[in-house]
Amino acid sequence: MALVLGPTNQLILHWIDFNGKHSTTEFWIASSEVDPESGAALALSAACQAVSNSFLFNVEIKIYAVETTPGTPATGPYDRSADKLACVFRGSDGSPVTIQIGGPLQTVIASNRINGKPGAGDFTDFVEAFKNGALTAEGRTIVSLARSYRRRPPNRRQQ
Amino acid sequence: MALTTRVTVCYQDRYGYKWCVSFHVDPSVVDPTDPVIVAIVEAINLLTNCVNISIELSTVTAPAGSATAAADFVNEDKGFFRFTDEDSVAHSYKIPGLKPGILSADDETIASTATGVPALISAVNTYAKGRGGADVRAFVSAYRKENRKVLRR
Numbered sequence: 001m002a003l004v005l006g007p008t009n010q011l012i013l014h015w016i017d018f019n020g021k022h023s024t025t026e027f028w029i030a031s032s033e034v035d036p037e038s039g040a041a042l043a044l045s046a047a048c049q050a051v052s053n054s055f056l057f058n059v060e061i062k063i064y065a066v067e068t069t070p071g072t073p074a075t076g077p078y079d080r081s082a083d084k085l086a087c088v089f090r091g092s093d094g095s096p097v098t099i100q101i102g103g104p105l106q107t108v109i110a111s112n113r114i115n116g117k118p119g120a121g122d123f124t125d126f127v128e129a130f131k132n133g134a135l136t137a138e139g140r141t142i143v144s145l146a147r148s149y150r151r152r153p154p155n156r157r158q159q
Numbered sequence: 160m161a162l163t164t165r166v167t168v169c170y171q172d173r174y175g176y177k178w179c180v181s182f183h184v185d186p187s188v189v190d191p192t193d194p195v196i197v198a199i200v201e202a203i204n205l206l207t208n209c210v211n212i213s214i215e216l217s218t219v220t221a222p223a224g225s226a227t228a229a230a231d232f233v234n235e236d237k238g239f240f241r242f243t244d245e246d247s248v249a250h251s252y253k254i255p256g257l258k259p260g261i262l263s264a265d266d267e268t269i270a271s272t273a274t275g276v277p278a279l280i281s282a283v284n285t286y287a288k289g290r291g292g293a294d295v296r297a298f299v300s301a302y303r304k305e306n307r308k309v310l311r312r
Binding site: 001003005007008015016017018019021022023025026027028029030031033034035036037039040041043044045046047048050051052053054055056057058059060061062063064065066067070071072073074075076078079080081082085097099100101102103104105108122123125126128129130132133134135136137138139 | 162163172173176178180181182183185186189190191192198199200201202203206208211212213214216217219220221222224225227229230231233234235238253254255256257258261273274275276278279281282283285287288289290292
């Protein structure tokens with residue numbers, strides 16, 4: 001991987017008024033500003049809140065990076081983005097975490113063409129990397145892969 | 160601080176279509192090149208025919224409170240603040256639900272000396288940048304801007 005970071009980060013202020021209507025304000029800030037509770041985010045959000053009757057309910061910072069040498073996509077029986085390998089993990093609180101990988105390699109699909117093949121070496125490595133690094137949305141650890149299966153793309157039009 | 164940092168990784172297939180996958184990592188991870196993220200992305204790369212083209216991280220905080228009830232202006236009413244950066248490129252920021260106290264007597268113009276406005280101008284001039292990193296430096300003007308939708312019958 002060869003990632004180049006964006007020159008700036010995006011600060012997004014999420015507002016809600018007393019009718020429940022959502023609105024946003026966006027700023028670009030220095031790439032070193034990564035904490036939504038301090039620095040530029042704190043100063044700008046406090047200054048904006050001071051001139052608004054709406055409520056600033058969420059302060060978000062987005063950080064961007066681009067792959068400079070992405071390479072060439074491969075060909076295969078499931079090489080479209082619409083072909084998905086769905087992987088359902090379990091968090092330590094039992095909650096499901098599903099991620100879908102587009103254009104899966106044939107080597108990680110079982111011979112019945114329906115299920116994933118967790119025994120495949122690269123699939124095993126992915127499951128371990130995900131369990132070691134990823135969390136549930138609530139911040140719990142990921143403990144196991146519950147199941148994996150191929151999702152076929154929606155019906156194609158008649159050619 | 161957020162419970163997690165959300166990571167969105169985008170891929171492209173050989174037909175030009177894109178897809179993205181999102182997952183959460185520890186909130187201390189705020190660098191796309193962090194080993195935790197790289198390990199997961201490189202593992203995904205080995206499962207797919209597609210190629211990774213970009214990574215986006217999102218970290219959030221949620222202040223406690225609520226909107227002022229029965230305020231004069233709702234979110235469709237914006238305070239429109241115009242600035243220029245060091246290259247004289249224009250930047251504008253719309254802040255919704257503006258307080259009526261910052262409006263001048265004409266109910267349209269926002270005075271740069273009204274309560275809270277000098278602090279806002281100072282914060283923007285100090286911290287805001289253009290997309291490419293040019294510093295926003297000068298306040299130009301501010302006024303009220305409505306974007307009310309027509310009510311349909």
